[in-house]
Amino acid sequence: MLFDQKNKTINNREDKKLHKVLLFEKIFQKSLGLTGIILIIILISIFITLTITSIPSIKHLGIKFLYGKAWNPVTDEYGALPFLIGTLLTSLLALIISSPFALSTAIFLGEYYPKGLVSNIFKNIIELLASIPSVVYGFWGIVILVPIVRNLETQLHVLPYGVGILTSSIILAIMIIPYSVSLSRQVISMVPPSLKEGAYSLGATRFEVIKKIIIPHTRSGLFASILLALGRALGETMAVTMLIGNSHYIPKNIFSPGNTMASVIANEFTEATGSVYLSVLIEMGLLLFVVTTLINISGRQIIKRYILH
Amino acid sequence: MENSILKVEHLNAFFGEAKILSDIILEIPENQIIALMGPSGCGKTTFLRSINRLHELTPGARTEGKIYLFEEDIYKMNLIVLRRKIGMVFQRPNPFPTMSIFENVISGYTLNGISLSKSQKEELVEDSLRKASLWKEVQDNLHKKGTFLSGGQQQRLCIARSLSMKPDIILFDEPTSSLDPISSNKIEELLLDLKKDYTIIIVTHNLQQAARTSDYTAFFYLGELIEFNKTQALFSNPAKRQTEDYISGRFG
Numbered sequence: 081m082l083f084d085q086k087n088k089t090i091n092n093r094e095d096k097k098l099h100k101v102l103l104f105e106k107i108f109q110k111s112l113g114l115t116g117i118i119l120i121i122i123l124i125s126i127f128i129t130l131t132i133t134s135i136p137s138i139k140h141l142g143i144k145f146l147y148g149k150a151w152n153p154v155t156d157e158y159g160a161l162p163f164l165i166g167t168l169l170t171s172l173l174a175l176i177i178s179s180p181f182a183l184s185t186a187i188f189l190g191e192y193y194p195k196g197l198v199s200n201i202f203k204n205i206i207e208l209l210a211s212i213p214s215v216v217y218g219f220w221g222i223v224i225l226v227p228i229v230r231n232l233e234t235q236l237h238v239l240p241y242g243v244g245i246l247t248s249s250i251i252l253a254i255m256i257i258p259y260s261v262s263l264s265r266q267v268i269s270m271v272p273p274s275l276k277e278g279a280y281s282l283g284a285t286r287f288e289v290i291k292k293i294i295i296p297h298t299r300s301g302l303f304a305s306i307l308l309a310l311g312r313a314l315g316e317t318m319a320v321t322m323l324i325g326n327s328h329y330i331p332k333n334i335f336s337p338g339n340t341m342a343s344v345i346a347n348e349f350t351e352a353t354g355s356v357y358l359s360v361l362i363e364m365g366l367l368l369f370v371v372t373t374l375i376n377i378s379g380r381q382i383i384k385r386y387i388l389h
Numbered sequence: 390m391e392n393s394i395l396k397v398e399h400l401n402a403f404f405g406e407a408k409i410l411s412d413i414i415l416e417i418p419e420n421q422i423i424a425l426m427g428p429s430g431c432g433k434t435t436f437l438r439s440i441n442r443l444h445e446l447t448p449g450a451r452t453e454g455k456i457y458l459f460e461e462d463i464y465k466m467n468l469i470v471l472r473r474k475i476g477m478v479f480q481r482p483n484p485f486p487t488m489s490i491f492e493n494v495i496s497g498y499t500l501n502g503i504s505l506s507k508s509q510k511e512e513l514v515e516d517s518l519r520k521a522s523l524w525k526e527v528q529d530n531l532h533k534k535g536t537f538l539s540g541g542q543q544q545r546l547c548i549a550r551s552l553s554m555k556p557d558i559i560l561f562d563e564p565t566s567s568l569d570p571i572s573s574n575k576i577e578e579l580l581l582d583l584k585k586d587y588t589i590i591i592v593t594h595n596l597q598q599a600a601r602t603s604d605y606t607a608f609f610y611l612g613e614l615i616e617f618n619k620t621q622a623l624f625s626n627p628a629k630r631q632t633e634d635y636i637s638g639r640f641g
Contacts, residue, residue, distance in 0.1 A: 277443060282550065282551070282554060283472035283473045284501060293500075
């Protein structure tokens with residue numbers, strides 16, 4: 081009798097303890113979910129507020145905003161086409177410049193020196209590139225890069241602005257390298273050794289293994305790393321604003337000055353006095369948001385459909 | 390003894406400071422199946438990987454001593470040539486996942502950038518797959534990915550891939566250890582078939598497999614070659630104490 085009672089209290093105590101553990105488990109899971117939901121709410125509300133504050137501009141300009149070439153705040157004429165082109169052009173050019181560097185660095189670190197001192201030094205220095213503030217990049221560009229590009233332009237007999245699409249693209253290229261390198265390096269170092277050994281055992285050289293085994297095997301990851309870099313390039317503001325020349329016309333060639341969506345917003349936000357003007361800049365922000373999202377989604381689709389099979 | 394194809398003289402192998410193989414002396418006869426057996430860590434896989442110099446791929450790994458393939462020192466041979474003459478099949482099937490069955494079979498050529506005519510390719514693929522007794526199972530799906538095949542089929546695809554290079558020797562590193570018994574049997578039958586044309590060196594953990602398939606057996610223990618003899622002789626009448634203990638299951 082006494083024994084039974086004792087047993088019961090022990091059971092009760094254990095039950096309570098178990099109950100507590102399970103409750104904690106539940107709360108933990110719920111709070112993890114909650115943080116995720118908060119992020120989604122933030123994203124959606126940014127989109128909604130951007131859309132609402134763009135309404136005056138959308139009413140005033142309609143669809144013309146997307147293909148208009150003129151930009152005249154005095155007469156309230158606004159066309160985003162030059163900036164859309166400027167954004168895409170600088171970003172794509174930056175990708176073209178940075179990809180060979182990023183790929184070769186990633187192969188060097190992922191395949192030749194996956195660990196050890198050399199690899200650590202390189203990895204840290206490359207990651208340091210990402211931590212330089214973009215205004216410093218812009219400054220460095222003005223002081224060092226602009227004279228070099230101007231020199232090149234004089235030699236090529238084009239107008240020697242110094243600033244322009246090419247200059248911004250070079251800076252962008254340097255800025256996005258760490259992003260593509262870090263992902264593609266990881267992808268490359270994850271290629272199963274058994275596959276590489278299989279190829280070596282058939283007489284392949286290291287170059288052939290890289291070219292015909294590693295790169296085909298990591299295509300989707302390499303593509304994703306380029307996409308990540310592109311996302312970063314599209315929205316980069318400060319350095320580009322300092323180096324692109326801030327011209328409101330569609331760039332004629334890669335040496336022309338231009339403007340990106342982000343740099344227009346940054347440059348003109350403080351002087352946007354009219355309610356339409358301000359709303360136009362916000363709509364530009366919305367457009368940049370949409371363009372970046374579209375490129376990201378389509379990139380993912382490309383990975384899914386063509387590369388992953 | 391038959392003509393020897395591979396002569397190993399005083400081979401030592403190291404990983405950094407650790408000595409993995411010590412003073413291996415061995416002559417391997419042509420067109421026979423040679424089993425390398427011994428407990429884990431005895432150096433048999435390292436020995437196998439020294440033969441096609443895959444051992445050197447690991448950072449810090451090196452070898453001393455000589456190995457001759459038909460009187461030719463393999464450490465002085467061009468690596469590409471050596472690895473075409475000595476093929477290898479691994480523990481886990483490793484067909485190239487980005488390539489179709491067809492491309493996998495001729496991958497040794499495409500990897501080296503050797504171009505073949507369409508008819509050469511087709512002939513080589515059919516011939517190699519037939520020899521690996523996989524042709525009937527895959528002939529209608531040659532352009533599907535090799536990774537869709539079952540484990541045993543993938544392993545035979547890897548064998549076909551080696552065969553397509555027309556090697557003299559094929560090294561097998563525990564080729565059936567990741568396969569089910571039926572697939573393993575098929576591979577063993579295949580080995581017996583292949584020895585007409587090739588010399589086969591197989592690392593195995595499986596004593597029965599060694600006894601069933603091989604003509605010669607080498608027993609490794611703690612980095613040393615303890616005994617090398619005709620399989621029947623070695624199993625029925627081992628000369629060394631360690632060999633006897635191992636085959637009677639007293640350790641390992």
